[in-house]
Amino acid sequence: MSKPVVIALVNQKGGTGETQSTENLGIGLAAEGKKVLLVDMDSQGSLTISLGHPRADDLPITIADIMANTLVLAYVGGALNMMILIYSYGVSFIQLVNTDFVAIEMIRAIAGSVGIIGTVPCVAAIGAYLYDKVK
Numbered sequence: 001m002s003k004p005v006v007i008a009l010v011n012q013k014g015g016t017g018e019t020q021s022t023e024n025l026g027i028g029l030a031a032e033g034k035k036v037l038l039v040d041m042d043s044q045g046s047l048t049i050s051l052g053h054p055r056a057d058d059l060p061i062t063i064a065d066i067m068a069n070t071l072v073l074a075y076v077g078g079a080l081n082m083m084i085l086i087y088s089y090g091v092s093f094i095q096l097v098n099t100d101f102v103a104i105e106m107i108r109a110i111a112g113s114v115g116i117i118g119t120v121p122c123v124a125a126i127g128a129y130l131y132d133k134v135k
Contacts, residue, residue: 006131008124019046039063 026038040047043064045056
């Protein structure tokens, strides 16, 4: 059995042909008898639509949903225990929401999100580079 090959087509800027290239590459490899899995990471679902699903917005859950929910849960989960602790000391909800703590948590969440969004293409590029070195 041959090793699986991972090919990632990514670009920060939209409209550069990632979806069309992915679709054509997948169809071409499938026509050659290869097993192909195409993963649509675009929140707009362009690849899903181009491969025949008429309304990607009607899908009950997408990878973009899972990624967004994971980020929210990661940051809320990290701050929730501190908010409960502060609230247990009798601080009103209005005071709690207006504290610097909430602003700091929001900044941490935004910075973490930017970090994760920037990390995915970097990891894909490094993985592809290292995979080529192993061959």
